[in-house]
Amino acid sequence: MKKKTSLNDIAKKLGVSKTLVSMVLNNHGDEKGISKVTQKKVWKVVEQLNYKPNLVARGLRLGSSKTIGLIVADISNNFFSTIARSVEDSASKRGYNVMYMSSDENEQKEIDLINMLKERQVDGLILATALKNTDEIVRLKQEHFPFVLIDRYCPNIKTNFVIVDNRMGAFSMTEHLIKCKHHKIGLLRISPSHISPIVDRVRGYKNSLKKHGIRVDKRLIREIPYGKIKQTIETELKKLLRPPLRVEAIFFLNNMLAIAGIEVLHKMGLRIPQDVAVVSFDDIELFQYSYPTITSVAQPIEEIGKKAVEILKEEIDQGGRMKLKKQIILSTELVLRRSCGCFLT
Amino acid sequence: MKKKTSLNDIAKKLGVSKTLVSMVLNNHGDEKGISKVTQKKVWKVVEQLNYKPNLVARGLRLGSSKTIGLIVADISNNFFSTIARSVEDSASKRGYNVMYMSSDENEQKEIDLINMLKERQVDGLILATALKNTDEIVRLKQEHFPFVLIDRYCPNIKTNFVIVDNRMGAFSMTEHLIKCKHHKIGLLRISPSHISPIVDRVRGYKNSLKKHGIRVDKRLIREIPYGKIKQTIETELKKLLRPPLRVEAIFFLNNMLAIAGIEVLHKMGLRIPQDVAVVSFDDIELFQYSYPTITSVAQPIEEIGKKAVEILKEEIDQGGRMKLKKQIILSTELVLRRSCGCFLT
DNA sequence: TTGAAAGCGCTAACAA
DNA sequence: TTGTTAGCGCTTTCAA
Numbered sequence: 001m002k003k004k005t006s007l008n009d010i011a012k013k014l015g016v017s018k019t020l021v022s023m024v025l026n027n028h029g030d031e032k033g034i035s036k037v038t039q040k041k042v043w044k045v046v047e048q049l050n051y052k053p054n055l056v057a058r059g060l061r062l063g064s065s066k067t068i069g070l071i072v073a074d075i076s077n078n079f080f081s082t083i084a085r086s087v088e089d090s091a092s093k094r095g096y097n098v099m100y101m102s103s104d105e106n107e108q109k110e111i112d113l114i115n116m117l118k119e120r121q122v123d124g125l126i127l128a129t130a131l132k133n134t135d136e137i138v139r140l141k142q143e144h145f146p147f148v149l150i151d152r153y154c155p156n157i158k159t160n161f162v163i164v165d166n167r168m169g170a171f172s173m174t175e176h177l178i179k180c181k182h183h184k185i186g187l188l189r190i191s192p193s194h195i196s197p198i199v200d201r202v203r204g205y206k207n208s209l210k211k212h213g214i215r216v217d218k219r220l221i222r223e224i225p226y227g228k229i230k231q232t233i234e235t236e237l238k239k240l241l242r243p244p245l246r247v248e249a250i251f252f253l254n255n256m257l258a259i260a261g262i263e264v265l266h267k268m269g270l271r272i273p274q275d276v277a278v279v280s281f282d283d284i285e286l287f288q289y290s291y292p293t294i295t296s297v298a299q300p301i302e303e304i305g306k307k308a309v310e311i312l313k314e315e316i317d318q319g320g321r322m323k324l325k326k327q328i329i330l331s332t333e334l335v336l337r338r339s340c341g342c343f344l345t
Numbered sequence: 346m347k348k349k350t351s352l353n354d355i356a357k358k359l360g361v362s363k364t365l366v367s368m369v370l371n372n373h374g375d376e377k378g379i380s381k382v383t384q385k386k387v388w389k390v391v392e393q394l395n396y397k398p399n400l401v402a403r404g405l406r407l408g409s410s411k412t413i414g415l416i417v418a419d420i421s422n423n424f425f426s427t428i429a430r431s432v433e434d435s436a437s438k439r440g441y442n443v444m445y446m447s448s449d450e451n452e453q454k455e456i457d458l459i460n461m462l463k464e465r466q467v468d469g470l471i472l473a474t475a476l477k478n479t480d481e482i483v484r485l486k487q488e489h490f491p492f493v494l495i496d497r498y499c500p501n502i503k504t505n506f507v508i509v510d511n512r513m514g515a516f517s518m519t520e521h522l523i524k525c526k527h528h529k530i531g532l533l534r535i536s537p538s539h540i541s542p543i544v545d546r547v548r549g550y551k552n553s554l555k556k557h558g559i560r561v562d563k564r565l566i567r568e569i570p571y572g573k574i575k576q577t578i579e580t581e582l583k584k585l586l587r588p589p590l591r592v593e594a595i596f597f598l599n600n601m602l603a604i605a606g607i608e609v610l611h612k613m614g615l616r617i618p619q620d621v622a623v624v625s626f627d628d629i630e631l632f633q634y635s636y637p638t639i640t641s642v643a644q645p646i647e648e649i650g651k652k653a654v655e656i657l658k659e660e661i662d663q664g665g666r667m668k669l670k671k672q673i674i675l676s677t678e679l680v681l682r683r684s685c686g687c688f689l690t
Numbered sequence: 691t692t693g694a695a696a697g698c699g700c701t702a703a704c705a706a
Numbered sequence: 707t708t709g710t711t712a713g714c715g716c717t718t719t720c721a722a
Contacts, residue, residue, distance in 0.1 A: 349699095351698090351699055351700085352699065352700065352701095353699075353700095363699085363700080363701095364701075364702080367699095367700065367701060367702090368701090368702095371701085398699090398700080399698090399699050399700070400700095401698095401699080401700095402698070402699035402700045402701095403699080403700055403701075404700090405698090405699080405700075406699080406700045406701050406702090407700085407701070
């Protein structure tokens with residue numbers, strides 16, 4: 001690759017010091033009392049040589065890379081890529097760029113990624129953590145490393161986070177199913193089982209049942225391992241649908257489960273919602289076009305990314321020592337479509 | 346934020362030079378003949394102080410950031426986020442991390458992003474370019490800046506690229522429609538109109554018509570501006586469907602058009618494929634779950650990202666002076682489903 | 691109105 | 707077997 005032009009090259013060409021050039025380029029020219037003439041000359045040569053500042057060098061000197069790290073389970077997942085986009089935009093507005101990494105919900109991998117991002121001197125971290133062992137999060141906090149959790153939070157640690165009201169979302173959805181006269185509602189959740197939104201959604205489901213005096217049958221709550229959805233979901237669905245359980249409705253706790261699950265239901269020849277009602281969490285585009293259209297709990301995805309960056313920026317500005325950590329809980333919205341069967345009655 | 350421990354801290358604590366420490370850490374210890382004892386000691390202190398190398402500093406020194414830049418139209422688009430994921434994985438395998446940016450098909454923005462990435466000293470660039478004016482690409486080439494184009498290529502410039510055989514894909518799809526007895530086929534393309542895959546797809550469509558002696562009616566080819574799909578697609582569809590044109594089939598040239606278009610068709614009360622057959626380019630997950638399921642041209646998306654990184658790595662290793670630029674054209678696959686109507690007859 | 695020098699944290703050539 | 711020195715490109719303090 002061609003040698004790039006540096007501050008020094010410009011300085012030499014003009015017979016001035018690089019200090020001067022640096023000042024001019026950073027618009028400290030006037031304030032430092034550098035003559036208009038000299039400033040003009042500098043800009044001209046900058047133009048001529050097509051000078052581009054080396055942000056790595058500047059970052060090293062300034063101790064700030066103007067980069068933030070984003071860790072999600074999988075960037076190719078629509079939910080996370082939408083977040084990634086809004087993070088990108090908000091960050092860029094504030095002069096930051098972002099480096100993303102996918103953890104695949106794998107704890108060790110996530111820890112490695114966090115460290116990689118730290119070594120790369122990112123100024124802050126936005127993470128949808130899969131960590132069960134929260135030592136790493138605690139360490140970040142102790143080190144006053146600026147970070148914001150999204151989607152998931154750690155109940156026992158005071159951190160910044162931006163999440164949605166998962167409990168309430170699942171509660172409302174379950175309420176709706178019950179109103180539709182479904183009392184035997186199967187729940188498909190994902191593991192690892194500690195991920196906070198899932199825990200909260202299960203909680204919301206249970207609360208609704210209890211409110212209506214419906215016994216919570218643990219057999220109706222089934223767990224599918226992340227990364228093995230396709231292999232295991234059929235078995236689990238059949239357990240729910242056949243005697244003795246025979247559920248009337250199925251609540252998928254995230255979009256991946258719903259997608260895989262509905263395919264299986266179709267293959268089994270079951271009609272939705274006539275034979276079994278179906279609802280999901282995460283309102284993705286697919287749900288409004290699939291057959292039937294899927295009733296689901298919608299999250300304000302863009303808002304999550306936007307808020308997260310906003311908070312992260314504050315935290316960075318305060319050197320990771322923000323006194324009152326910001327804990328944002330955004331509300332969800334019930335999107336009623338065909339799959340729950342409420343339009344039938 | 347807490348002060349991080351540096352090489353110097355370790356060196357001081359041990360009373361040795363940082364050179365020595367650096368050598369040990371980079372596993373040049375044996376080769377440089379540093380005693381096992383000393384090496385052990387170094388590692389111990391590294392452990393104690395929880396030392397993390399500063400990759401920014403190393404990058405500055407080595408003139409290589411081990412970072413690659415990825416520019417796409419929109420990271421939240423499923424097509425691009427899937428590419429992003431495979432780029433991430435292949436890059437990481439080779440010791441690189443990636444910084445992504447979305448251009449929104451905007452030329453000026455893309456140029457700015459390229460420059461930003463250069464300033465950030467990325468070692469190479471993977472870009473799905475929207476550039477009509479290819480000066481910037483030419484410049485990259487002249488500078489021997491390592492880069493690989495994906496999805497789109499510049500016909501007049503010899504560069505590395507990884508694309509799919511768009512012409513052939515659209516040709517096969519059109520052939521299929523004709524075999525299904527559809528002779529009046531409307532085409533919905535996207536603008537900016539110079540984007541190579543779109544141009545090639547239109548070409549494939551025309552070739553197929555010609556082969557069958559069907560006159561190419563320009564009125565059947567309609568252009569929708571990127572970013573204004575929702576606002577304009579209804580009008581365009583109506584033009585196609587109503588007299589005098591009255592098409593029997595519609596070929597959407599990308600997934601966004603198809604999604605928006607099908608919604609409109611449903612709203613108009615048209616049955617697919619009975620009233621109008623529908624096919625699309627880009628086989629996204631949605632198409633296998635939508636109603637009806639959508640026949641489409643599938644691209645080997647993961648392969649695109651993987652190949653691109655592979656080639657970029659070679660180019661980087663050769664300092665951007667790779668003699669024979671690699672030009673990969675991957676083949677597409679026709680995925681037949683319900684929307685084209687071929688299962689009806 | 692300008693410049694010299696120091697230093698961010700790291701590696702590599704060259705000494706010792 | 708280990709250390710000295712220089713320098714990547716930049717900003718900033720202090721001096722002129």
